[in-house]
Amino acid sequence: MINLYRWIVSEAKKDGADADIAKYDGQWEVEGTKKLINRGDLGLVMKSRAKHSAISTMLDQPFVFDTKPFIVQYEVQFQDFQECGGAYIKLLSASDKLKLEELHDKTPYTIMFGPDKCGEEKKLHFIFRHQNPVTNEFEEKHAKKPDVDIGKFFDDKTHLYKLAIFPDNTFKIFVDGELVNSGSLLEDFQPPVNPPEEIDDPDDKKPDEWDDREKIDDSDARKPDDWDEDEPMEIPDPAAVKPESWLDDEQQYIADPTAKKPDDWDAEMDGEWEPPLIDNPKCKESGCGEWKPPKIHNPKFKGKWIAPKIENPNYQGEWKPKKIKNPNYFNDEHPFTMTSIAALGFEIWSISPDICFDNILITSDEAAAEKGSFLSRFAEAAEEKPWLWVVYGIGLTVPFAILGYLCFPKKRDEAAERKRTDAPSPDDPQSSRRDKEEEESKETEKKKVPERK
Template sequence: MKLRWGWTCLLLLCISMATWAQKEELDDEEEAQVEDGDVDIEADSGESTEADANVSFQVTYKTPVPTGEVYFTATFDDEYLSKWEVEPLKENKVPGDLGLVLKSRAKHHAIAALLNRPFVFKDKPLIVQYEVNFQNGIDCGGAYIKLLSDSEDLDLDQFHDRTPYSIMFGPDKCGEDYKLHFIFRHKNPLNGDVEEKHSKRADVDLKKIYTDKKTHLYTLFLNPDNSYEIFVDQSSVSRGSLLTDVVPPVNPPKEVDDPKDSKPEDWDERAKIPDPEAVKPDDWDEDAPAKVPDPDAVKPDGWLDDEPEFVSEPTAEKPDDWDEEMDGEWEAPQVPNPACSAAPGCGEWKLPMINNPQYKGKWKAPLIDNPNYQGVWSPRKIANPDYFEDLHPFSMESFRAVGLELWSMTSDIYFDNFIITSEKEVADRWAADSWGLKKLVASANEPGVLSQLALAAEERPWLWVVYILTVGLPIGLAVLFCWPKVCPDPTEEIPFNTQNKTNTLPTHMHN
């Protein structure tokens, strides 16, 4: 019975593992679905095609067309730019689809384009969306965009890191710090100073989007009610308010510390003080050493008192270029004395030091609560002379260009399908017609469950044992339950064996 319960537990474990594997496969299939996308797919028939070798099926690509009002779009399907390359993805290509690729590493890059018309922050939301693929991973660098402010001196030919922008948005990574920036520049209504405001960090772990070498979709929603939300692959990763969820805050505090206030000289901040009535005990010896020789120690037998611990290396020779006037008298380097290797020690033996049981150290009076304690001093508050209240930070400076101003230690960062609009339906349709196709191709090219298990076992050979047990246990359990042990029928007659003493009749009887 115990054996059967053990097999039953193992069977339940195997069923759980199989269920998990099936769930992973179903999740992959669900990710391959694209909403609102009209895609023509033809299964491979063994005939050669012009598609990339790693595409297992043919996707009919058409340059996405905005279905509503937009301020800017860029697909790079028919453009050439001299400082950047316009080319397809390295992996999971969609035939006919091109993107803007940052090709060099450890250099600054800048490129920009004008919008169809400036975006003015009034009563319509702002939606910014684009794709990024870190084709070689990313060590240190960014892939964020800047929405360049609509200033009179805006010159895209002179676009650089100090060109004023209204919003900066997108991924950035250096070391193990994975960020998704949303920064807007707020203008102080009192003095005109401009200060960057940073949104809070994403609510999820972003590491995967920097390392999986897949195309990811970044979307920023900014609403006239000052709310914002950030999406990665159409899943929300951060949301908040421009009034309460940015650093530093848009509005300064109403009160500030008085810079002219100073702490009084007699202000007592000490919470504890030495007890003034405490007296050092008469037997307290402040001069007793912390360590004393161990009186119970005994010199080990065989200790070589007359042998030095180190001796001059016998084979050492003075260098030919040694100048005793400049370098001093030459001495051979010291090496451990070989005579000491078999002995417990060499040289003068001394008693080892131990902690002094009589050591008490410097006497100090115990601490008590300070009866004059006044607390930690802080300056008084006064009205903030620089206070203002801006309840509509959404109404930031309008912008009329979008640009990439980047520095990266990794090359081949792929950008594609930029769109700026005020209509969510337009952005969603644009994503379905562009990023949705890339996602569909990448999902179709993902290895199946068996292939993934084999790849995992190549990195972790011990997984083969798990696989064998997972397959073998159900077979063993089936054999165990379908062919149980055959027990003899108790009604069946047992043959009489005259040679077996246990079956013989007694040889004598009592009358």
């Protein structure tokens, strides 16, 4: 048993397949992608081409479908594009018989979700296994086709697939944050969760005398006397005239006069050598060989005569068998309560190798899923346009800088401000002394000035 971190590679064999292709011998690695080998971000990569590959891991705790939503999302990157094969995830049903090292195509699962492609056929699966409460047997229910063209998601870029199922029996599917499908577990799956109350009676047979012909041939109609069924659809154009320059004795094709027999031609092995034929250059202007007038539509052509149709006076309508009560009828109003999930895995076959799976999340917390989706789209955009890291950095730095400026304003230097404005400081002893000396000097000057008479 191979263990990649917490992932267990299957060693099972596929039922009903030839021995040389039945074994699950596809290789798996935990490594970086080809485009971003130095980024340090590792993913689970299916390495093999045209092999059955299966790998799985247990959940930390089983997911129980009760009153909370179920959300699963994961990233897929077809590093070498995708020719034919799947990249869907299987959410394995909780069971005492579950053995991850024996994961194969018949291992019971609760939900299968993800992309699949072969040639021009492209799918986005959402399948859940529903248990019939009458027979206790499980049946696969397939969601309706997506509402948008999903072909654009099968390139070599990373795409985030997300499935959300809610306790009110509704579901939504997103790819890269774009809503591509939504609906009801009760109304948008085939076959339907709940069977019809009535079914056709299998023992009811159409009577031999039942006439379901809506129209019949008019028995009173007669073919007109001048109707000639032998007239051809086209006839030679009687107005056509052979061109005067037409060369009756020339062949349309002639032997290539420039062709030479190969030196290694063996007449005994290859037969008598003959030069290849080319168009006769003499025939370019008008034509060569036997001249035949062109064909035109025959105005007398009518084809085979068919009697006209009339209403059938004995028409009884389309026969349908009578209805009886369905012995297997049931009404499950809560298909959301599916079998608990104990593990997740990938059981796939693909022509294209190097399919990378990453950032797998199973949760009932819509906010956590949305956060994961945002971070995934953030990283994907930066992978495609590295200069966006600079934009993101500036976008994150500027708000914090403004917040810091508002919360922690710069302390003003009061001394520098007084120096700039020459304003005195009441607590400065030198300033107080200087002010006192100036006052005494002014009083002395006043005494020296004599009074005018």
